[in-house]
Amino acid sequence: MKTGLPIVTEVIDPRDVSWVCEYADILQIGARNMQNFSLLKEVGKSQKPILLKRGMHSTLREWLNCAEYILAEGNPDVILCERGIRTFETYTRNTLDLSIIPAIKEMTHLPVMVDPSHGTGKLSLIEPMSLAAVAAGADGLLLEVHINPAEAKSDADQQLTPTQFSHVMEKVLKLKKFMDAEIGPSTIGGHH
Amino acid sequence: MKTGLPIVTEVIDPRDVSWVCEYADILQIGARNMQNFSLLKEVGKSQKPILLKRGMHSTLREWLNCAEYILAEGNPDVILCERGIRTFETYTRNTLDLSIIPAIKEMTHLPVMVDPSHGTGKLSLIEPMSLAAVAAGADGLLLEVHINPAEAKSDADQQLTPTQFSHVMEKVLKLKKFMDAEIGPSTIGGHH
Amino acid sequence: MKTGLPIVTEVIDPRDVSWVCEYADILQIGARNMQNFSLLKEVGKSQKPILLKRGMHSTLREWLNCAEYILAEGNPDVILCERGIRTFETYTRNTLDLSIIPAIKEMTHLPVMVDPSHGTGKLSLIEPMSLAAVAAGADGLLLEVHINPAEAKSDADQQLTPTQFSHVMEKVLKLKKFMDAEIGPSTIGGHH
Amino acid sequence: MKTGLPIVTEVIDPRDVSWVCEYADILQIGARNMQNFSLLKEVGKSQKPILLKRGMHSTLREWLNCAEYILAEGNPDVILCERGIRTFETYTRNTLDLSIIPAIKEMTHLPVMVDPSHGTGKLSLIEPMSLAAVAAGADGLLLEVHINPAEAKSDADQQLTPTQFSHVMEKVLKLKKFMDAEIGPSTIGGHH
Numbered sequence: 001m002k003t004g005l006p007i008v009t010e011v012i013d014p015r016d017v018s019w020v021c022e023y024a025d026i027l028q029i030g031a032r033n034m035q036n037f038s039l040l041k042e043v044g045k046s047q048k049p050i051l052l053k054r055g056m057h058s059t060l061r062e063w064l065n066c067a068e069y070i071l072a073e074g075n076p077d078v079i080l081c082e083r084g085i086r087t088f089e090t091y092t093r094n095t096l097d098l099s100i101i102p103a104i105k106e107m108t109h110l111p112v113m114v115d116p117s118h119g120t121g122k123l124s125l126i127e128p129m130s131l132a133a134v135a136a137g138a139d140g141l142l143l144e145v146h147i148n149p150a151e152a153k154s155d156a157d158q159q160l161t162p163t164q165f166s167h168v169m170e171k172v173l174k175l176k177k178f179m180d181a182e183i184g185p186s187t188i189g190g191h192h
Numbered sequence: 193m194k195t196g197l198p199i200v201t202e203v204i205d206p207r208d209v210s211w212v213c214e215y216a217d218i219l220q221i222g223a224r225n226m227q228n229f230s231l232l233k234e235v236g237k238s239q240k241p242i243l244l245k246r247g248m249h250s251t252l253r254e255w256l257n258c259a260e261y262i263l264a265e266g267n268p269d270v271i272l273c274e275r276g277i278r279t280f281e282t283y284t285r286n287t288l289d290l291s292i293i294p295a296i297k298e299m300t301h302l303p304v305m306v307d308p309s310h311g312t313g314k315l316s317l318i319e320p321m322s323l324a325a326v327a328a329g330a331d332g333l334l335l336e337v338h339i340n341p342a343e344a345k346s347d348a349d350q351q352l353t354p355t356q357f358s359h360v361m362e363k364v365l366k367l368k369k370f371m372d373a374e375i376g377p378s379t380i381g382g383h384h
Numbered sequence: 385m386k387t388g389l390p391i392v393t394e395v396i397d398p399r400d401v402s403w404v405c406e407y408a409d410i411l412q413i414g415a416r417n418m419q420n421f422s423l424l425k426e427v428g429k430s431q432k433p434i435l436l437k438r439g440m441h442s443t444l445r446e447w448l449n450c451a452e453y454i455l456a457e458g459n460p461d462v463i464l465c466e467r468g469i470r471t472f473e474t475y476t477r478n479t480l481d482l483s484i485i486p487a488i489k490e491m492t493h494l495p496v497m498v499d500p501s502h503g504t505g506k507l508s509l510i511e512p513m514s515l516a517a518v519a520a521g522a523d524g525l526l527l528e529v530h531i532n533p534a535e536a537k538s539d540a541d542q543q544l545t546p547t548q549f550s551h552v553m554e555k556v557l558k559l560k561k562f563m564d565a566e567i568g569p570s571t572i573g574g575h576h
Numbered sequence: 577m578k579t580g581l582p583i584v585t586e587v588i589d590p591r592d593v594s595w596v597c598e599y600a601d602i603l604q605i606g607a608r609n610m611q612n613f614s615l616l617k618e619v620g621k622s623q624k625p626i627l628l629k630r631g632m633h634s635t636l637r638e639w640l641n642c643a644e645y646i647l648a649e650g651n652p653d654v655i656l657c658e659r660g661i662r663t664f665e666t667y668t669r670n671t672l673d674l675s676i677i678p679a680i681k682e683m684t685h686l687p688v689m690v691d692p693s694h695g696t697g698k699l700s701l702i703e704p705m706s707l708a709a710v711a712a713g714a715d716g717l718l719l720e721v722h723i724n725p726a727e728a729k730s731d732a733d734q735q736l737t738p739t740q741f742s743h744v745m746e747k748v749l750k751l752k753k754f755m756d757a758e759i760g761p762s763t764i765g766g767h768h
Contacts, residue, residue: 012420012421012422013398013422014397014398014399015398015399015422032419032420033419033420035416035417036396036416036417036420037396038396038397038399055441056441057280057439057440057441057470059280059281059282059283060281060283061283085279085280085281085287086441086664087277087279087287087664088249088251088277088662088663088664089251089252089277089289090251090666091251091252091253091292091295092291092295095277095279095287095289095291096289096290096291097281097287097288098288098290098321098324099284099287099288099311099312099317099320099321100283101320102316102317102320102321103283103284103314103317106316119291120291122295123380123381124294124298124378124380124381125291125294125295126380127378127379127380128291128293128294128327128328128329128378129290129291129294129328131327131328131371131375132290132324132325132327132328133324134327135320135323135324135326135327135328135367136320136321136323136324136327137320160380164380167379167380168380171375174374174375175327175370175371175375178367178370178374179323179367182366182370183323183363183366183367186316186319186320187319187359188315188316188318188319188352188356188359188360189315189316204612204613204614205590205614206589206590206591207590207591207614224611224612225611225612227608227609228588228608228609228612229588230588230589230591247633248633249631249632249633249662278472278633279472280470280471280472282474441664443664443665443666443667444665444667445667469663469664469665469671471661471663471671472633472635472661473635473636473661473673474635475635475636475637475676475679476675476679479661479663479671479673479675480673480674480675481665481671481672482672482674482705482708483668483671483672483695483696483701483704483705484667485704486700486701486704486705487667487668487698487701490700503675504675506679507764507765508678508682508762508764508765509675509678509679510764511762511763511764512675512677512678512711512712512713512762513674513675513678513712515711515712515755515759516674516708516709516711516712517708518711519704519707519708519710519711519712519751520704520705520707520708520711521704544764548764551763551764552764555759558758558759559711559754559755559759562751562754562758563707563751566750566754567707567747567750567751570700570703570704571703571743572699572700572702572703572736572740572743572744573699573700
């Protein structure tokens, strides 16, 4: 709290929810726990916003059902986060499914974030996919940053340095402003 | 030719290549024929640009190998077109893999197009995914348009009307101009 | 316990492990909880055999890593259960991956079961896939049975009646006896 | 023809069909050409049996539609061959989908073969998966054999030596005889 930055942290055990709430501003449910229903119910009873990552094998419908577990316990603050799904393709760590952003916006009022760090697993793809996520309508980004990526304990290939992070964010904010001012929402409805 | 619009048409049999070249400006190789090596060699001997769609099961490496078949016959004008890959997800017809655009740009000098019509199969997703493709660096879009989508012989759910097409293109061109003028190419290299 | 049949039941919350152990003979970890590490550690501290189902998106390596979580806590009795993975194919509920049976037997000493009920989701495929599993080397089968499948609260399409179960088991046992007596283990090693 | 063994060979170009028919006993359509409709029509006009391999991304329905292209030209001798589909799993080259055998038998009268060599890509998995294919109801196997696998120009990891081939075939024939005599066809119909 010294920095004034709010804290998002992952919780993986229902027994940890209450004490983690004393320190964190947002609780994250990781992709591997998306269908951990005990955990979903427990965070649904908390007063904190919940960042619910999509399971790597999860359909849109299953993901929204998991959000329902949280909402049904009385917690309305669910933030969805697309982080890539598992496919046969191996040049990226996962396949980032950006079309799910407008699909979710048609079906719910929940905010949607995108995680291009895990979604691609490759430093050089993070900037273009951050911009693409904004153009597709994302409400936020989850970007991994490390003071010295070479020393990161995990996922070193996808960590931005603070300088790289600044450059990406400058472009992202410029694009977001342009999208809101000049492009606006889609006017083409579907057949749903 | 009455309209002045150039013509792209799909060729599926090596025996048709020579006569189709008399009428078409660009030859398209469809996703199902991406690995039809006889056909690739035959169009490689033609003088026309080739639009090579990605197979729905194809890795980046396999796709570029297929482009090589064409290039090796002496035809340098290969245009790649991402049209979605097949995954477990069913809310879209395919999963549009936009991260392949910057990945291809790192590895080749070939232009890359995106087909959000087949890639999503859903009218309401075409505009946001067209914009996302531009933000990710796409050089062109393949959009399906029909005077009266309800009467289309195939793929009616993904056809734009001419009016909708105009609206999408207006936004796409505005965004493309902004990207070129204000955002520019990524400055973050990879570890390849 | 009136019947003398041992009981396998699923546990989904680490807080339930101790009391469930008083009633169940084997604890099952479901596919959706395969990577629920808190739960894996908790059942690793119990004295009961653990039936660990493969996640629908899980590689062989990830599955064995999850078994390690249990083994590392001191519980040596882990039974693996293949129940089908998620693919693009839709004529079955999942794609049953029988080649994982001999692959596991090369790498570990753990017993492997197969669940053709969830693996196929179709009544008519259960008998042939049960026989195929035995021929591939499976140590056991998990088969869903219901007195009246039409009234089953879930998964009615994949429930055997008791009579059908008897017929399948008769063939399975006959085949298992034949495999042990006449076919024996594979004599062809790999290049691993 | 010196050996008396019939010859199966792959044809990849419609222009080659007529002359290949002079030498081959069976024409194979490879997985990459499963949806090469010009080629399918051309072999449909020949008098030879056609071995149609499943595309690595192909659903059951798409595969049967491709068989229809051949049958519709008047050639009734189509043999289907399952050779594994592409999934996220990497410990095998492909994921062999044996449940498609009984599914095809419910829907058609066409014979079904299985290719455990390409389906697994691993020498040590070929024997158990050959046996599993027989138990699932396969009518034939496609096995790769090489006098000296280490010198094979491709796919060296999945080639059997002639001695290994004899061992596998001895077990396969023993099991097939047992299945026909003692197990018989499934008596459990589906809900289709």
